[in-house]
Amino acid sequence: MNVLVVEDEPGAREAIVELVRELGYEASGVGTVADASDAIVRLRPDVCIADLGLPDGDGLDVVRTAKATGHDCAVVVLTGRGSVRSAVEAMKAGAHDFLLKPLRTSQLAAALAHLSERHEGGRGALAEGLPEAPAEGGLAGMVGRSAPMLEVYRLLTRVARSNAPVMITGESGTGKEVAASTVHLLSRRAGRPFIAVNCGAISPTLVESELFGHEKGAFTGADRRRAGTFEMANGGTLFLDEVTEMPPELQVKFLRVLETRTFRRVGGNEELDMDIRLIASSNRDLAEAVRRETFRADLFYRLNVFPLRLPSLRERKDDIPLLASHFLSEIEMKERRGFSSFEPGALHALATHSWPGNVRELKNAVHRAYVLSDPPGIEAEAAEAVLSDSGTAEPRPLARDEEAWPAVEVRVGETLQAVEKKLLTATLLAVKGDKRVAAELLGVSLKTVYNKLKEYQLET
Amino acid sequence: MNEALPPDPPGGIAGALGTLRHALADPLSAAGVKLELLERRLAAAPSDAGALAERVRGVRADLAAAGRLIDLLPRLAAVAGEAAVETSLGDLCRVAGIPVEGAPAFEPRLVLRRLATIDALRILVWFLRSRDPAGAPPLLYDDSAPGRLALRIEAPGGGGEENPERLFHLPRGQERAGDLFVARAGIESDGGRLQLVEREERLVALVSWPAPAPAGEEGAAS
Numbered sequence: 001m002n003v004l005v006v007e008d009e010p011g012a013r014e015a016i017v018e019l020v021r022e023l024g025y026e027a028s029g030v031g032t033v034a035d036a037s038d039a040i041v042r043l044r045p046d047v048c049i050a051d052l053g054l055p056d057g058d059g060l061d062v063v064r065t066a067k068a069t070g071h072d073c074a075v076v077v078l079t080g081r082g083s084v085r086s087a088v089e090a091m092k093a094g095a096h097d098f099l100l101k102p103l104r105t106s107q108l109a110a111a112l113a114h115l116s117e118r119h120e121g122g123r124g125a126l127a128e129g130l131p132e133a134p135a136e137g138g139l140a141g142m143v144g145r146s147a148p149m150l151e152v153y154r155l156l157t158r159v160a161r162s163n164a165p166v167m168i169t170g171e172s173g174t175g176k177e178v179a180a181s182t183v184h185l186l187s188r189r190a191g192r193p194f195i196a197v198n199c200g201a202i203s204p205t206l207v208e209s210e211l212f213g214h215e216k217g218a219f220t221g222a223d224r225r226r227a228g229t230f231e232m233a234n235g236g237t238l239f240l241d242e243v244t245e246m247p248p249e250l251q252v253k254f255l256r257v258l259e260t261r262t263f264r265r266v267g268g269n270e271e272l273d274m275d276i277r278l279i280a281s282s283n284r285d286l287a288e289a290v291r292r293e294t295f296r297a298d299l300f301y302r303l304n305v306f307p308l309r310l311p312s313l314r315e316r317k318d319d320i321p322l323l324a325s326h327f328l329s330e331i332e333m334k335e336r337r338g339f340s341s342f343e344p345g346a347l348h349a350l351a352t353h354s355w356p357g358n359v360r361e362l363k364n365a366v367h368r369a370y371v372l373s374d375p376p377g378i379e380a381e382a383a384e385a386v387l388s389d390s391g392t393a394e395p396r397p398l399a400r401d402e403e404a405w406p407a408v409e410v411r412v413g414e415t416l417q418a419v420e421k422k423l424l425t426a427t428l429l430a431v432k433g434d435k436r437v438a439a440e441l442l443g444v445s446l447k448t449v450y451n452k453l454k455e456y457q458l459e460t
Numbered sequence: 461m462n463e464a465l466p467p468d469p470p471g472g473i474a475g476a477l478g479t480l481r482h483a484l485a486d487p488l489s490a491a492g493v494k495l496e497l498l499e500r501r502l503a504a505a506p507s508d509a510g511a512l513a514e515r516v517r518g519v520r521a522d523l524a525a526a527g528r529l530i531d532l533l534p535r536l537a538a539v540a541g542e543a544a545v546e547t548s549l550g551d552l553c554r555v556a557g558i559p560v561e562g563a564p565a566f567e568p569r570l571v572l573r574r575l576a577t578i579d580a581l582r583i584l585v586w587f588l589r590s591r592d593p594a595g596a597p598p599l600l601y602d603d604s605a606p607g608r609l610a611l612r613i614e615a616p617g618g619g620g621e622e623n624p625e626r627l628f629h630l631p632r633g634q635e636r637a638g639d640l641f642v643a644r645a646g647i648e649s650d651g652g653r654l655q656l657v658e659r660e661e662r663l664v665a666l667v668s669w670p671a672p673a674p675a676g677e678e679g680a681a682s
Binding site: 009012016018019022081100103104105208220248249253259264266293294 | 478481482483484485486488489490492493494496497500523524527528530531534555556557578579582583585586590592633635639
């Protein structure tokens with residue numbers, strides 16, 4: 001891999017060039033944007049490491065020049081500014097990555113190693129022949145071929161090649177985690193871990209230890225060293241689900257880690273490098289959360305480098321037959337009752353429903369209709385029964401009106417735990433899986449809902 | 461909203477701090493890379509260079525510590541660049557997610573940097589909680605006295621800090637000292653005061669600001 005270093009200070013430039021060579025790559029250096037433009041055309045480097053402050057421009061000009069030549073050169077921007085703005089601007093301009101000065105060898109080595117994988121074909125799914133362009137029915141784990149989804153695939157494929165943070169928004173049930181995992185699968189990090197963290201489910205008292213890990217003896221009960229989420233996800237992708245639920249004090253910590261790309265285990269002195277691609281999601285209006293000051297503006301900007309909105313199922317009704325068949329195949333694979341299709345009336349019923357709970361609701365509906373039908377086809381009556389049972393097309397009012405919700409039968413002799421599980425299951429079913437609404441109705445925190453789902457081993 | 465970016469700190473002290481961070485980062489970065497190369501050369505050299513390589517490693521660690529400290533400059537720049545607005549401690553605590561019991565100190569209007577004060581309060585609560593993660597969360601108390609609005613933040617456990625004031629002076633190896641340093645800068649920028657003291661084997665944060673002049677006195681004083 002051929003690396004061009006663009007740094008105006010000769011001593012620093014020579015040292016970086018030498019270090020890059022020590023790391024096993026070919027390297028050369030120039031000191032201005034003009035010389036960089038010339039070198040990109042002449043040398044056709046695979047990677048440019050460009051300082052943000054140059055005598056005749058800045059690192060972003062190098063990004064633009066590289067793009068203008070049409071040569072596939074990844075630009076890593078070096079910045080000493082340390083502001084959110086400079087980092088976000090670099091990524092939005094198309095930089096592949098940015099590194100904060102003072103430069104740490106380990107971070108430079110990690111960035112170059114990833115780019116080397118990309119250059120040489122790497123371990124990403126793209127390189128292994130998996131779909132770079134959307135396949136017939138979808139992309140990686142995503143299903144659908146409607147126009148809104150084709151646009152989503154185009155954006156996903158594009159962003160997967162970079163290291164830019166992605167912010168996925170969309171209604172509950174639209175498949176935000178599936179989209180995040182698709183970005184991971186299509187990226188050069190595909191062979192590394194994909195770790196999903198639900199920000200609403202993190203215990204405030206243990207959050208630091210959960211994320212950063214801890215050393216033995218760091219606090220009462222810490223009887224051995226434990227790796228945190230950042231260490232477990234290192235080299236891979238960290239998915240922050242429901243990011244607006246992140247506790248305020250954690251937002252501050254998180255921002256610092258994003259800025260410095262280093263962290264320490266609780267009770268530890270060793271500074272560990274963070275090499276993680278971040279994807280966040282929310283089904284809330286993030287801009288509104290920033291306005292209400294429940295979510296930090298600087299963290300929002302840092303995570304929102306590449307926003308991606310997933311369409312609701314109402315916006316892609318053309319995909320309903322394809323999705324329904326996909327879920328039917330999935331269920332049939334597990335249960336093997338001999339189903340292979342839908343009766344036309346069943347598909348019609350599914351296609352005309354408005355799906356406030358989106359793809360997750362469709363999946364549940366197909367499963368329930370499967371239970372109610374006899375093979376080989378999902379019956380129209382079963383589909384209609386399931387949909388009428390699931391209520392009106394519009395989301396139910398969030399009122400504590402006892403008449404508005406289905407009843408749960410409880411008998412004397414049942415354990416409190418069994419009753420709790422029953423009520424939780426029924427509530428989630430009634431609100432189409434929306435855990436936030438369920439938490440509100442049950443009068444508990446979102447975290448408690450997640451904890452109970454885990455405790456009772458219910459599907460999340 | 462997607463396209464908008466936060467502004468860089470304005471000029472004045474905030475701009476100067478940002479420029480200082482940038483200017484310091486360059487030589488620190490170059491020195492670090494040069495030392496890395498030197499260490500690699502020495503490591504590959506005959507065995508008598510081992511002690512020298514160890515020395516170089518030590519210098520690199522010193523340099524890395526300095527490199528971490530300059531990351532405080534953008535945070536100070538953010539404090540310096542924020543305009544103070546009229547607000548109340550009750551409002552700030554609510555945004556910071558810190559429960560208050562409606563004590564008198566939380567109601568009067570003060571002119572404060574909102575984000576800097578919210579961050580400072582969060583840092584203090586976080587710091588005290590981290591001393592005893594399994595214990596009860598820290599609580600806020602109204603500690604006001606004539607002429608001063610004051611808060612006391614304390615957690616039931618988590619004492620044992622011999623000289624807590626030392627933490628504000630950025631001792632090496634103290635991970636949270638940087639946060640506390642920025643918290644104090646935020647409070648003091650608005651004329652406030654922040655202390656960490658040990659009381660009855662508990663670590664207690666004391667935060668105070670001059671009380672606003674009662675209505676009518678302000679004009680008389682000017």
